[in-house]
Amino acid sequence: MRASAKIFWILGAFFLVVAIAYGFVTYRYEPLGIETVGFPAVLALAGLGFMIAMTLTIASRKHELDASDDLDGEVSANSGVQGSFSPYSWAPLWVAIGAALCFLGVAAGWWIFAFGVIFAIYGVLLWVLEFSSGQHAH
Known part of the structure; x- marks a missing residue:
């Protein structure tokens, strides 16, 4: 986890430098000034890199060393349960629809967007409450 955090810190810093350079170059050489799509997109990449790095750094402080942090570790050290997943869940399908x-x-008509929001909310609620058996169940 620490190695992954370092990688994302480096990526965040790299994209921040690239965003600053890109903004400077487009401001200097474009007739309309800073390019309005690429500059915010690269800034967003830097922000995402920093957010992932911060999350991994905080997680690595709270938990013990991961198998990926061991320099002499084997790939088989990461084997085992990776999480609890429902194999026959319909919720991801509703979220994807x-x-x-x-x-x-967004592309064809805003009335379609409303149906998409309804399907997405239904799918997310179904996914979140999938294993819920009620407030007072034992």
């Missing part, structure tokens, strides 16, 4: 309709709605 909702996301697809939202993207289609």
Whole structure:
């Protein structure tokens, strides 16, 4: 986890430097000034890199060394349970349909976007409450 955090700190710093250089170059040489799509996109990449790095750094402080942090570790050290997943869940399908309709709605018509939001909310609620058996269940 620490190695991954270092990689994302480096990526965040790299994209920040690239964003500053890109903003300077487009401001200097473009007739309309700073380019309005690329500059914020590269800044967003830097922000995402820093957010992931911060999350991994905080997680590595709270938990013991991961198998990937051991210099003499083997690949088989990461084997075992990786999480609890429902193999026959329909919730990801509803979320994907909702996301697809939202993207289609932005391109084709805003009324389609509303249906996408409904499908996405239904899918997310179904996914979150999938293993819930009620407030007072034992």
